[in-house]
Amino acid sequence: MDDTTHDIRIRPGGPADVPAVLAMLDGAVAWMNARGNTEQWGTVPYSQIPGGVERVQGYAADNSPYLAELDGVPVGALVLDTGPSPKMPMIAPAGEPELYVRLLVTDRRYAGRGIGAALLARAVEETGRAGVELLRVDCWAGGGGELVAYYERNGFTRTDSFLSGTWPGQVLARRVSA
Numbered sequence: 001m002d003d004t005t006h007d008i009r010i011r012p013g014g015p016a017d018v019p020a021v022l023a024m025l026d027g028a029v030a031w032m033n034a035r036g037n038t039e040q041w042g043t044v045p046y047s048q049i050p051g052g053v054e055r056v057q058g059y060a061a062d063n064s065p066y067l068a069e070l071d072g073v074p075v076g077a078l079v080l081d082t083g084p085s086p087k088m089p090m091i092a093p094a095g096e097p098e099l100y101v102r103l104l105v106t107d108r109r110y111a112g113r114g115i116g117a118a119l120l121a122r123a124v125e126e127t128g129r130a131g132v133e134l135l136r137v138d139c140w141a142g143g144g145g146e147l148v149a150y151y152e153r154n155g156f157t158r159t160d161s162f163l164s165g166t167w168p169g170q171v172l173a174r175r176v177s178a
Contacts, residue, residue, distance in 0.1 A: 007070060007071075008068050008069070008070060008075075008076075008113070008114065008115055008118045009068070009069045009070075010066055010067070010068050010069075010118060010119065010122050011066065011067055011069065012064075012065070012066060012067075013060060013065030013066055013067040013077065014060055014065065015057065015060045015061060017060060017065065017067050017074065017077070018053075018056050018057055018060050020067070020074035020077070021056050021059075021060075021065075021067075021074075021077045021103075021105070022046060022047040022052070022053065022056055023047075023107075024074070024075075024076070024077060024105045024106065024107050025045075025046035025047065025052070025056070025105055026045040026046050026047050027107060027108050027109070028041070028046075028105055028106075028108060029041050029042070029043070029044070029045055029046055030045070031108040037143055039140075039142055039143070039167070040140045040142065040143065040147075059079040059102065059103060063079045063080060063081045063102060064079065064080040064081070064126065065077060065078070065079045065080075065103075066078045066079075066080075066119060066122055066123075066126075068106070068115050068118060068119055070110060070113070070115075074107070075106060075107045075109075075110045075113075075115050076104075076105065076106040076107065076110075076115040076116060076118075076119050077103060077104070077105050077106075077119075078101065078103065078104050078119040078120070078122065078123055079101070079102040079103035079104075080099050080100065080101060080102065080123055080126060080127075081099070081100045081102045082097075082098070082099065082100065083098060083100050084100055084102075084136070084138060084171075085102060088138065088162075088164065088169075090162045090163070090164060090169075091138055091160070091162060091169075091171055092160065094134055094136060094173075096133070096134055097131075097132045097133075097134065098132060098134040098135065098136055099123065099126065099127045099130060099132050099134070099135050099136075100135075100136050100137065101120070101123055101135070101136070101137035104116055104119060104120070104137070106119075116150070116154075117154055120151075120154045120155075123135055124155070124174065124176050127176040127178075128176045128177055128178055130178075131178045132176065132178060133175055133176055133177070133178045134173060134174075134175065134176070135156075135173070135174045135175075135176055136159075136171060136172065136173045136174075137151060137156060137171070137172050138162075138169050138170065138171045138172070139151060139169065139170055139172070140167065140168065140169060140170075141161060141168040141169055141170040142167070142168045145170075148170045148172070151172045152172070154174075155174050156172035156173060156174045157172060157173055157174065158170055158171075158172055159171045159172060159173050
């Protein structure tokens with residue numbers, strides 16, 4: 001099923017979308033670094049970090065990826081999974097069926113067009129369609145909490161805080177009508 005919101009088309013993604021997603025991730029790292037944020041994702045382009053390419057390839061093959069497009073150009077990506085990353089053992093299982101936002105990234109050249117919000121709305125829709133009532137996400141909680149506030153503006157509520165080494169994180173949840 002394809003959705004269109006404010007000229008944003010959201011479609012299922014797949015292995016052919018890996019280069020576009022990696023380009024968005026690399027662009028996000030450069031954008032964050034230009035703003036002085038080197039703590040969230042570091043300073044190395046995502047496509048060059050050990051395991052980065054393989055992680056995105058795994059998302060495309062093993063999870064539920066969605067791509068947002070404007071005029072046929074990929075401008076955002078969302079990956080849904082059935083729970084948090086096994087690489088984040090400090091995030092407790094929900095104790096009930098859930099869908100989990102494993103990745104949300106937008107092309108920073110298209111910032112302010114509601115791409116991330118449209119992808120999160122799709123995640124809510126897919127969660128309800130799956131008969132699941134809980135959608136969760138974890139994110140970086142540093143830098144004044146701007147990313148946490150973004151998810152709150154999109155209907156999520158803070159649940160658990162965590163540390164991954166020195167990296168401050170926040171788990172957020174949203175109830176969905178199944």
